[in-house]
Amino acid sequence: MNLLYLSSVDKSEPWREALERALPDLDFRLWPDEIGDPAEIDYALVWKPPPGEMRRYANLKAILSLGAGVDHLLCDPDLPAGVPVVRLIDRALTQGMSEYVLYWVLHYHRRFADYARLVAARQWTNLPQTDTRLRRVGVLGLGELGGDAARKLAQLDFAVAGWSRSPKDLPGIETFAGRDGLVPFLERTEILVCLLPLTAETEGIIGRETLAALPTGAVLINPARGGHVVEDDLLAALDSGHIAAATLDVFRTEPLPAGHPFWDHPKVTVTPHMASLTVPDSAAGWVAENIRRVEQGRAPLGVVDRARGY
Numbered sequence: 001m002n003l004l005y006l007s008s009v010d011k012s013e014p015w016r017e018a019l020e021r022a023l024p025d026l027d028f029r030l031w032p033d034e035i036g037d038p039a040e041i042d043y044a045l046v047w048k049p050p051p052g053e054m055r056r057y058a059n060l061k062a063i064l065s066l067g068a069g070v071d072h073l074l075c076d077p078d079l080p081a082g083v084p085v086v087r088l089i090d091r092a093l094t095q096g097m098s099e100y101v102l103y104w105v106l107h108y109h110r111r112f113a114d115y116a117r118l119v120a121a122r123q124w125t126n127l128p129q130t131d132t133r134l135r136r137v138g139v140l141g142l143g144e145l146g147g148d149a150a151r152k153l154a155q156l157d158f159a160v161a162g163w164s165r166s167p168k169d170l171p172g173i174e175t176f177a178g179r180d181g182l183v184p185f186l187e188r189t190e191i192l193v194c195l196l197p198l199t200a201e202t203e204g205i206i207g208r209e210t211l212a213a214l215p216t217g218a219v220l221i222n223p224a225r226g227g228h229v230v231e232d233d234l235l236a237a238l239d240s241g242h243i244a245a246a247t248l249d250v251f252r253t254e255p256l257p258a259g260h261p262f263w264d265h266p267k268v269t270v271t272p273h274m275a276s277l278t279v280p281d282s283a284a285g286w287v288a289e290n291i292r293r294v295e296q297g298r299a300p301l302g303v304v305d306r307a308r309g310y
């Protein structure tokens, strides 16, 4: 069986080695030089393929995403219908995201930026410390990543709530669901973490109304997608003081353009889409298992519902 690897971000060699170890019969072909006959390609393992590219491979059995998000695939109007699109679910990817979320929640909870400013001014001062159990963190999205981050925050004793499309019952986490649950969820949230997929329903969800529903002084951590944030609304909320700070890992345009106001904004921390990077040695197990399943005539795991968008 033949697999086409296409990514301008992830290096191919670690994937080639890990997949050839896991699947000795696999012919790993690197896009664009090693494609060969497009009709021979069985699997495409991809990150942000050019629009229309997947349509060239007439006999694809599955399109496997190199990342958890699949918006980079579903945005292609020519994505072949009937070919399963499979997202990435991987322990190391989930762990990496939870580390990012815990780091920034602790950063804001313990006021490390305020301390850095004081220390820079040679001031030896203590600031009031909030009891962790009273610190209200809210996670938008309770899937693989949001669910894990919410659980780990609850284990640290934060007052955690989560919001999802369908109702959930998660021990130690206050849950809210659907459009009706959004405002009550926001009203009790001091640190908002976004781990939603980017879909038609979630595009621009962090805009004026959402930000206004948060309590004054709330902070935002967004490692999901830039398209979730209405940038001008966030800048206005930061400048008015309603939102105290934001850490943003993802942007509507990536890399973030040189002149973008987020770069220098005193209340914004930018990270370069690194909240959690795919670790080939770990994630190859998921990809190999899905290829085995398809070869055995079984449905792959993690198939995306195209109508839902995730």
Ligand code: NDP
Pocket (backbone or CB within 6 Å): 067, 068, 069, 070, 097, 140, 141, 142, 143, 144, 145, 146, 147, 163, 164, 165, 166, 167, 178, 195, 196, 197, 198, 199, 201, 202, 223, 224, 225, 249, 250, 273, 274, 275, 276, 277, 310
């Ligand atoms: P999942 O599909 O596992 O979870 C999505 C969650 O969002 C689910 O709980 C789902 O609800 C909820 N949701 C979806 N649509 C809505 C809606 N309209 N209203 C309310 N809740 C909704 O995704 P993952 O956790 O695996 O990944 C989340 C995102 O994280 C990815 O799509 C990607 O964009 C981003 N990501 C970013 C990375 C980075 O480095 N910056 C790395 C990896 C991922 P329900 O449970 O009811 O279905």
Ligand code: OXD
Pocket (backbone or CB within 6 Å): 066, 067, 068, 069, 070, 276, 277, 278
């Ligand atoms: C992903 C990402 O979706 O890295 O995995 O953004």
